[in-house]
Amino acid sequence: MEEYDVIIVGLGCVGSSAAYYCAKQGMQVLGIEQFPTPGSLGSSSFGETRMWRVTHGSYWKNDMMKDAITLWRELEEESGEELMLKFPVLSMGSLESKDYMNIRAQYPELPKLSPKEISEKYPALHNIPDDYEGLEHENCGVVKARKALQTVTKLTQVKYGAELLFDTKVVSVDKNSVTIEDGRTFYGKDICVCAGAYSIDFDKDKIATRREIEYIVFESPEGLPGGLLEFTKDGNEYYGMVDGDNFKMGEFAQRSIASMKDYFRDRMPEKFTQIKYFHPCYITMTDTGHFQYKTDKDGVHYAYGFEGTGFKFFPLHGKIVHDGLITKKDQTHIPDEYRAKI
Ligand SMILES: Cc1cc2nc3c(=O)[nH]c(=O)nc-3n(C[C@H](O)[C@H](O)[C@H](O)COP(=O)(O)OP(=O)(O)OC[C@H]3O[C@@H](n4cnc5c(N)ncnc54)[C@H](O)[C@@H]3O)c2cc1C
Numbered sequence: 113m114e115e116y117d118v119i120i121v122g123l124g125c126v127g128s129s130a131a132y133y134c135a136k137q138g139m140q141v142l143g144i145e146q147f148p149t150p151g152s153l154g155s156s157s158f159g160e161t162r163m164w165r166v167t168h169g170s171y172w173k174n175d176m177m178k179d180a181i182t183l184w185r186e187l188e189e190e191s192g193e194e195l196m197l198k199f200p201v202l203s204m205g206s207l208e209s210k211d212y213m214n215i216r217a218q219y220p221e222l223p224k225l226s227p228k229e230i231s232e233k234y235p236a237l238h239n240i241p242d243d244y245e246g247l248e249h250e251n252c253g254v255v256k257a258r259k260a261l262q263t264v265t266k267l268t269q270v271k272y273g274a275e276l277l278f279d280t281k282v283v284s285v286d287k288n289s290v291t292i293e294d295g296r297t298f299y300g301k302d303i304c305v306c307a308g309a310y311s312i313d314f315d316k317d318k319i320a321t322r323r324e325i326e327y328i329v330f331e332s333p334e335g336l337p338g339g340l341l342e343f344t345k346d347g348n349e350y351y352g353m354v355d356g357d358n359f360k361m362g363e364f365a366q367r368s369i370a371s372m373k374d375y376f377r378d379r380m381p382e383k384f385t386q387i388k389y390f391h392p393c394y395i396t397m398t399d400t401g402h403f404q405y406k407t408d409k410d411g412v413h414y415a416y417g418f419e420g421t422g423f424k425f426f427p428l429h430g431k432i433v434h435d436g437l438i439t440k441k442d443q444t445h446i447p448d449e450y451r452a453k454i
Pocket residue numbers: 121122123124125126127144145146147150151152154155156157158161162163164280281282283306307308309310311325326327362393394395415416417418419420421422423424425
């Protein structure tokens with residue numbers, strides 16, 4: 113009976129990174145993914161780009177981002193691929209928004225833009241409310257999500273010799289085994305489930321929940337900043353970024369497609385006529401908003417709960433999962449070095 117060092121269930125952003133890191137450290141790895149590729153439509157990691165930034169209200173995420181940047185750069189060096197683009201991201205919002213004021217408080221030295229200055233600089237943005245303000249932070253940009261997944265998958269398989277199965281759905285997991293749809297069982301010293309929004313199918317502790325969010329893709333980024341975060345007075349958040357030749361935007365406090373359309377009609381009337389499609393997708397959530405790298409009572413490892421913010425930490429997820437497997441330390445919530453900052 114062949115036994116792998118680790119079997120990773122789900123090869124989205126987190127599982128692909130975990131497979132890469134474990135294989136790179138010399139472990140015998142089997143990765144299993146239900147879709148044809150990492151980051152397929154249906155996973156949370158679908159799409160060309162994701163925003164990265166060090167302007168989170170949760171300071172531990174800013175610390176994680178700083179460590180992730182080092183690993184992104186190492187990955188770029190190893191692969192020879194450019195994966196992380198750096199450019200200023202515009203954060204704007206109501207002075208009554210807690211989230212905007214949080215970012216503002218972190219960077220008091222940054223110049224503030226009035227609504228008029230924002231729309232002069234970015235003419236595609238209209239009707240910016242009078243009580244808004246904006247600031248641009250330099251240490252931000254986008255990561256090339258699809259490219260990063262392809263790059264890491266190739267390294268994991270070709271350079272580090274891991275076995276990755278696609279179009280293969282896992283139906284059950286145990287401490288030391290994984291069974292797939294056709295009834296075959298694979299054995300591993302450790303099993304790690306990185307199933308994103310599908311974690312609710314496996315999570316015996318019932319901590320994971322999932323939420324559907326909608327995003328909108330339109331044709332031209334012209335007249336817009338490369339990345340945009342908007343925080344409204346009533347606690348809603350819109351975020352957008354260049355996505356290949358397109359621009360995409362999502363709404364966090366998901367209401368409805370109708371409410372998103374209202375927003376676009378008002379804020380970006382020219383772009384409203386260039387909408388290509390609306391796209392629903394799922395993300396995993398937890399009650400606390402903390403990431404979960406943990407081991408359940410039966411000894412199965414999990415990594416989930418990365419909400420709408422997980423991709424920017426892509427290479428760091430793999431390192432955390434790997435280190436957790438080696439130290440056998442239960443990393444419930446987030447690892448200690450970051451947890452101290454909650
Ligand atoms: C629209 C949108 C915009 C976002 N914007 C940003 C952003 O700007 N910046 C940022 O940092 N983050 C962003 N995020 C969040 C980020 O993309 C997610 O946190 C991250 O992709 C989660 O990765 P994951 O590996 O946990 O989940 P997934 O990518 O969903 O991976 C889980 C994988 O497990 C597989 N799987 C599940 N069950 C099984 C099974 N039974 N058998 C086999 N395989 C299985 C799934 O098919 C999937 O591929 C955004 C997310 C969305 C949806």
